[in-house]
Amino acid sequence: MEKKVLVIEDNTQNMRLITYALQRGGYRVISAASGEEGVDAAIRERPFFIIMDIQLPGMDGLEATRRIRASPANGDIPIIAMTSFAMRGDRELLLAAGCTGYFEKPIDPLTIVDQIHEIIEEESL
Amino acid sequence: MSRPQRILFYCPAIILVLFVCGMFTSRAATAHKDISPAVVAEDGRVAIPLTPDERSWLTGHRTVRVAFDGYFPPYSFLSDTGRYEGLAVDIFKILADRTGITFVPLDKPLWKDLFAAAKRREVDVVATMGHRPEREQWFVFTRPYIFKSMMIMTRKEIRDISGPDDLAGRRVALVQGYQYVRPLLAKYPTIIPVFVDSMLAALNDVAIGRADAALIFLGAGYYLKNKYQLANLRFAAVYESKKYTDSIGVRGDWPLLASILDKALASISEEQKNEINRRWLGPERVVGISHRTVFIFLAVAVGIVLFLVAGFLLWSRTLRRQVMRKTEELRRELAERRKVERILQENEERFRTIFNAVNDAIFIHDAETGVILDVNRKTCEMFKMPRQEILSADVVDLSSGKPPYTQEAARDWMRKAAAGELQIFEWQSKDATGRVFWTEVNMRLAVIVGSRRIIVSAREIGRYKQAQAQLLRANRFLRTINRCNEIIANAVREQQLLDDICRTLITSQGYRFSWIGYAEKNEGKTVRPMAQAGFEEGYLDTLEITWENRDRGKGPTGTAIRTGKPVLCRNIATDPKFAPWRDEALKRGYTASIALPLILDHHVFGALSIYVGDPGGFDDKEVEMLVNMTESLSFGIGSLRTRVDLDSVISELEQHRLHLEELVAERTRELEAANFRLKEIDRLKSLFIASMSHELRTPLNSIIGFSSILKEEWLGPVNAEQKENLAIILNSGKYLLALINDVIDITKVEAGMMESMPTSFVLQELVVEARKIAQVDIGNRSIAITEEIPALTMHTDRRRLLQCLVNLLSNAIKFTNQGKITIIGVVTGEKEQEQILEIQVHDTGIGITESDIATLFKPFVRLHPPGDATYPGTGLGLYLTDKIMREILAGEVLVNSVPGRGSIFTLRLPVTLPRTENEQRTKEDEHGKKSPGH
Structure with missing residues (x-):
């Protein structure tokens, strides 16, 4: 059975590309174009993991992550952040908000699934 | 009464006193026998009959402490060597010998100290103590062994103390604690007591005037007066004769010792006592009061007789002396007069010698008439006239007579001198040959033997005067040159400089005329006057001055310009070179001239000409300095001309500088603008890079991402050619992304x-x-x-x-x-x-x-x-x-x-x-x- 994963990303091109990669990796992708939408979907669908763009219009990725983590049912869902750039204290900021790990854009569709698996496995160790 | 008479009166009185004194001395010697004390004397070794008690006491007390009064001479006193001596000490030596007791003296010489010590029984025996009832509570007394007379001692100049009654109201030195004190003060309550610690102190107080008299034991007074040479003290009277006795005071609890000592005292023989008395007291000699009255009476009687005799003798002697004195006075007056005459004669000779030896001419005038009364030899020499001629001459005959050296002026000087003021002035004198010469004249008023005279001394100062004139001129010239140099140094404009120099030569030095001409390089080689000052009156207009080498160019100025050397014309009237201008020059009072060339860079460009009006002309020194000054002037003109050039260069430079500043300002503005543009560009660059990082990379990422999944055939198969093309897209995208990333990083690093x-x-x-x-x-x-x-x-x-x-x-x-x-x-x-x-x-x-x-x-x-x-x-x-x-x-x-x-x-x-x-x-x-x- 295909595992549900949630991708929260406002950039449609990136969403499309990452969806191709995840589907190729055997996942069913639920997409959300905004933070609010993503939070609802996460609580409703209880995906296997969530890919979260940090730079979102309106509610940003960090806030969305915090809200998802605040829901008792979703406390342990891996949330992998996507960042456009590395900024000072990024890593700490992301982890503090509740992210499991992160990767940087641009994504390489050929390697992204491996990267995600690495992050989740690291976490589950 | 005259002084000799007074002496005559006292002489017999003194003789009388001496006589009476001698008489009483012998009497006092006989009286001495009365004081022999009653003693039991035994021959040879004296044995004292002692009781068994006394004997046993003695064996228990071999040493007894004894106190001697250290200031109770001659009975006991501290000697100069610090040992106790005196009558009592000698007695104690005998007592020691007879009793076998060793007496140890106490080291407290003052009576009040030793008395207090004895009361405290710090001492066993007091050697000399008056036996008084109140003392018996502390002491046991032996029989008396010292018998003292009390006497009054005073200073020699106090003549009115001759008995105790005279002590009333007086300051009397008394030894505190001595037994006579209380009865005396009770008897004479008006006595002012001066309490002292010892008899010596009492005498000392009298001697230095702190007290008028002292009451003192006779033996002690004698002894102390001699020992301390208190020569201004005298015995005035015996106050009480042998009334005072001293015993040995023994501590009250030792009555046995008292009785032993008493027996020992009794054992001293009369002979021994006399010997000791003689040693310490000497013969007792005092003038009694009753004898003194007799003496005064006799002295007065004899004095009256002697006075009468002396009066007669003096009278006759006075008469004789008066005659002698008169004779002597006459003789002396005669001698005096001769002496004065001789002195006067000497003085006259001395005066005449000096008068004639003086190197100044000296006149003695009568202050009222002005007539010459006397002259000295020098006057005759100076004025080349015999003395008699001068004495009959008038002042005007001896003066040049040129104003202001006239008779009126001379009279005026004389009047002022007659008023008492010293007059010193210079005068033009004239001798018999008519030679005029300068003199310095000194006039003063003098009163000679009651007559008012004016002493005039005249000293020839011709040579001095000339030197002074030269000096003055030289000084003035130096000042002129100095001023010229100042003008040259401070000159700003050339024309001003020339004008100032010409003017200064006239005003400061007194030359008659000066001018500066520049040589024209025209056909006629004329000299163009540039500046002038002084008395000209058209002189320059009347003549044609040229520096051409022809007749008219051979004048001083032309020659100076032509030759470059100064040309001096000492006498215009005679110098042939000056002939063409002579008349005009002489008309204007020029007597001499000098022309000084102005030379710059070895080129003569003009001349300074100076004309003088006085016949002395220019002296050598003056010429030399004028030449120097002209050189300075040339140099000054030269530097002014250079300065003009320099000034224009400087102003040009200044303009350049201003221009440069403008340029710099302009460039700065441009640079600032450029800088601003650069900053703007930099900002745009940063903005561009910021945009690149996001806006450029996002589409690139899509290109790379989608081309890669296509190429990997995720979305269906592609043929080989399509795959190749996709690879090109992919690689180009990756290359571009890498390039952008690197550029961004480099920019970041470079911008810090x-x-x-x-x-x-x-x-x-x-x-x-x-x-x-x-x-x-x-x-x-x-x-x-x-x-x-x-x-x-x-x-x-x-x-x-x-x-x-x-x-x-x-x-x-x-x-x-x-x-x-x-x-x-x-x-x-x-x-x-x-x-x-x-x-x-x-x-x-x-x-x-x-x-x-x-x-x-x-x-x-x-x-x-x-x-x-x-x-x-x-x-x-x-x-x-x-x-x-x-x-x-x-x-x-x-x-x-x-x-x-x-x-x-x-x-x-x-x-x-x-x-x-x-x-x-x-x-x-x-x-x-x-x-x-x-």
């Missing part, structure tokens, strides 16, 4: 905007990560990558170190076709904070030549042309790596290569990024937090 973010990490993991990223580029080549990395935790910017290492690995992979790439980590340094890590990337690639190494780290340097598929790259990799290593990681990139064999690139960096640098960097970042990526 790349921040280091040190974190702690494990080196091995970083190397593996770098390998994984880089080895994607290996493709299907046969390249093995191995690592020899020590276990090491680092603390530095992981991301940047990774970037650098990936760059090196990419390069190594790029230039290695086959073989192996080895990554070796080496840590050096012991201390943790100072550890250095070297990450070497060895490859077996093509290697780099030495010349290429030099340009290796420059931007956009590619060893192969861009677009070469074999060696892709931006050409920024090593440049950026080098920059990051140095700027961010505090390290460096080293390269070592052998062409054909391979290369070793080394990253050398501290294991721990130095904190300071980190912090500093952080600070800088916070300052300019406009990171383009954000």
Whole structure:
């Protein structure tokens, strides 16, 4: 059975590309174009993991992550952040908000699934 | 009564006194026998009949302490050697001898001290003590062994103390505690007592006037007066004769000792006592009161007789002396008169000698009439006239008579002198031959033998006067030259200078006329007058002055200009050279002239001509100094002309300077504008880069991402050609992304905007990560990558170190076709904070030549042309790596290569990024937090 994963990303091109990669990796992708939408979907669908763009219009990725983590049912869902750039204290900021790990854009569709698996496995160790 | 008479009166009185004194002395000697004390005398060794009690007491008390009064002479007193001596001491020697007691003297010489000590029984025996009832409570007394008379002693000049009654109201020195004191004061209550501690002190007080009289024991007074040579004291009277006795006072609890001593005293024979008395008291001699009355009576009677005799003698002697005195006076007067005459004669001779010897002419005038009364020899010599002639001459005959040396003036001087004022003035005198000469005249009023005279002395000062005139002139000339030099030094304009010099020569020196002419270089070679001053009256207009070598050019000015030498004309009236201008010159009172050439750079350009009006003309010194002054003037004119040139140059320079300043200001403005534009451009660049980082990369990422999934046939099969094309799109996209990323990083580093973010990490993991990223580029080549990395935790910017290492690995992979790439980590340094890590990337690639190494780290340097598929790259990799290593990681990139064999690139960096640098960097970042990526 295909595992549900949630991708929260406002950039449609990136969403499309990452969806191709995840589907190729055997996942069913639920997409959300905004933070609010993503939070609802996460609580409703209880995906296997969530890919979260940090730079979102309106509610940003960090806030969305915090809200998802605040829901008792979703406390342990891996949330992998996507960042456009590395900024000072990024890593700490992301982890503090509740992210499991992160990767940087641009994504390489050929390697992204491996990267995600690495992050989740690291976490589950 | 005259003085001799008084002496005559006293003489017999003195004789009488001496006589009476002698008589009473013999009487006093007989009276001495009365004081012989009653003693029991035994022959030879004296045995004292003692009771058994007394004997046994003696055996128990071999030593007895005795106190002697140290100031009770001659009975007991401290000698000069500090030992007790005196009558009582001698008696105690006998007592010691007879009783066998050793008497130890107490060291308290003052009566009041020793008396108090005795009462306290600090001493056993007091050698001399008046036996008084009140003392019996402390003491037991022996029989008296000293019998004293009391007498009054006073100073010699106090003549009215002759008995105790005379002491009333007087200050009397009394020894405190002595037994006579109380009865005396009771008897004469008006006595003012002066209490002292000893008899010597009492006498001393009288001697120095602190007291008028002292009451003192006779023996003591005698002894002390002689011993201390109190010569101004005299015995006035005996107060009480032998009324006072002294016994030995023995402490009250020792009555046995008292009786022993009493017996011992009794055993002293009369003879022994007399001997001791004689030794200490001498014969007792005192004038009694009754005898004194008789003496005065007799003295007065004899005095009257002698007075009468003396009066007669004096009277006759006075008469005789008066006659003698008169005779003597007459004789003396006669001698005096002769002496005065002789002195007068001598004085006259002396005066005449001096009068004639003086080197000044001296006249003695009658103050009222002015008539010459006397003259000295010098006057005759000076005026070359015999004395009689001068005496009959008038002042005017002896003066030049030229105003102001006239008779009226001379009278005036005389009048002032007659009024008592000293007059000193210079006078033009004239002698018999008519020679006029200068004299300094000194006139003063003198009263000679009651007559008012005027003494006139005249001294010839001709030569002096001349020297003085010369000096004055020389001084004035120096001043003139000085002023000229000042004018030259301060000159600003040439014409002004010429005018000032001409004027100064006239006003300051008194020349008649001066002018300056410049030589014209015209056909006639005329001299153009430039400046003039003084008495001219058209002189220059009347003559044609030229410096041409012809008749009219041979005048002083023309010659001076032509020859360049000063031309002096000492006498215009006679000098033939001056002939053409003589009349005009003489008409204007010029007597001599000098023409001085003005020379500049060996070229004569004019002349200064000066004319004098007095016949002396120019002297040599004057000429010399004028020549010097003219040289200065030439120089001054020259420097003024140079200054004019200089001034124009300076003003030009000033204009240049102003222009330069303008230029500088303009350039500054331009630069400021340029700077502003550059800043704007810089801002735009930053903005551009910031945009690039996001807006450029996002579409690129899409290109790369979608082309890669197409190529991988995720969305269906593509044919070979399509795949090839997709590969081109993909690679171009990747190249462009890499290029953009590198440019952004370089920009950040160069702008100091790349921040280091040190974190702690494990080196091995970083190397593996770098390998994984880089080895994607290996493709299907046969390249093995191995690592020899020590276990090491680092603390530095992981991301940047990774970037650098990936760059090196990419390069190594790029230039290695086959073989192996080895990554070796080496840590050096012991201390943790100072550890250095070297990450070497060895490859077996093509290697780099030495010349290429030099340009290796420059931007956009590619060893192969861009677009070469074999060696892709931006050409920024090593440049950026080098920059990051140095700027961010505090390290460096080293390269070592052998062409054909391979290369070793080394990253050398501290294991721990130095904190300071980190912090500093952080600070800088916070300052300019406009990171383009954000």
